Amino acid sequence: MADGATETTASGKGWLREFVALSVLAWPIAATNLAQVAMSATDVVMMGRLGPETMAAGALGANLYFVALVLGIGLLNAVAPIAARALGRDSQAKDDVASTVREGLWSCVLLVVPCWAILWWSESLLLVMGQDPALAAEAGRYVRALMWALLPFWAYLVLRSFMSVLERPFWALVIGLVGVVANAAGNWCLMLGGCGIEPLGIAGSGLATTFASIFMFIAVALVVAYDRHFASFAVLARLWRPDWSRLAELWRLGLPMAATLLFEVTIFNAAVFLMGLIGTSALAAHTIAIQIASLTFMVPLGIGQAATVRVALAYGRHDRAGIQRAGWTAFWLATGFMALTSLVMIFAPHALISAFLDTDAPANAEVVSLAATYLLLAALFQVVDGAQAVGGGMLRGLHDARAPMLFALVGYWGIGLPLGVVLAFGLGLGGTGIWIGLATGLAVVAVLMIRRWQRREALGLVRPLL
Helix, strand or coil, X not given: CHHHHHHHHHHHHHHHHHHHHHHHHXXXXXXHHHHHHHHHHHHXXXXXXXXXXXXXXXXXHHHHHHHHHHXXXXXXXXXXXXXXXXXXXXXXXXXXXXXXXXXXXXXXXXXHHHHHHHHCCHHHHXXXXXXXXHHHHXXXXXXXXXXXXXXXXXXXXXXXXXXXXXXXXXXXXXXXXXXXXXXXXXXXXXXXXXXXXXXXXXXXXXHHHHHHHHHHHHHHHHHHHHCHHHHCXXXXXXXXXXXXXXXXXHHHHHHHHHHXXXXXXXXXXXXXXXXXXXXXHHHHHHHHHHHHHHHHHHHHHHHHHHHHHHHHHHHHHCCXXXXXXXXXXXXXXXXXXXXXXXXXXXXXXXXHHCCCCCCCCHHHHHHHHHHHHHHHHHHHCHHHHHXXXXXXXXXXXXXXXXXXXXXXXXXXXXXXXXXXXXXXXXXXXXXXXXXXXXXXXXXXXXXXXXXXXXXXXXXXXXXXXX
């Protein structure tokens, strides 16, 4: 009897320790994610001062840019589980960790050139997609200024992943917050002409984000090079000597991760383009609602990123109980947070919308009404959105990437988007139909992700699974 009680107490302490460790790691990662989205939200808010048309053009351009951005983010997400697994297997594996980080930086360079080449022709791409020529022209100006942010921002994310693997993400948070301020100041000066210079309009917003991203990379590189907790790994040394086998390992794991994230993000991008076909008011309202939903999503995303590190560390130790604790702790923490945010969206939509538009202005009445409707639908999928985000992070920690990729393809593009198109255009529900399709796709993917995790538990989490 005493032995059983002791075992139960030890198990309870293990879950408590995991909750504390995960929370300490997750909150600065989530806050850094919020800072990154705040940069985009700042752009949207300040574009609103130039009118709904500028906001709509910015949304079109940003969604093209985000396809490229997310491709890199998905690929570079492989840095954390590979490095964390090596560190879990051997706490002194500094060379393995450093090599993985260096190949992440090499991957940034390899990926950015084709992305730049495509983004340069954003206006033409939008015209092919049937978008309004005036909006397409403005969006093209925005992207040509914004696209140069890709390389420094990806490199910043690689070094941020390195900090997270060492469970010291605080510096990345501080630098990200300063980046938000720098971006806002840049928008004020370059886009609006607040510094007494000739305002550049929407192109100024793109330049502001580029300059802020360059600052963030330089700042985090200096910390990695000189802070005693990171400097011993020498991750920035010998950058000119790529490790091709490690690079291949990173891309083998990272490409399915990139595809998974692309399937998710591009369905939201497709929703933006479909909203553009419905009307300018629908597109502006969707932009506001999706910005709010994106802000809340950054928290479970951060918890999922922390889960990747915690699960991968336990995976490297072949610690099945540790893997289970890390995964399920992250799951309940993320879904609990999203349940709370859904209540805010239901009961205070106009307070949220007022951050983007004057809700009392008669000219904005249609946009405000549509945005409130979309927020109500966003509230309904908050929990499943959190579940699929953290579920993906849990599985990434086990280096399980191919099945989640297929889940995302089926859930988002096989079910969610077709349903949204039928409801919006076939049944005449407009933007509401698009949002119902998004919610359904997220729910399908969430169920598949968690069932995959449960199957890994049943078979033994440390065993590979095809």
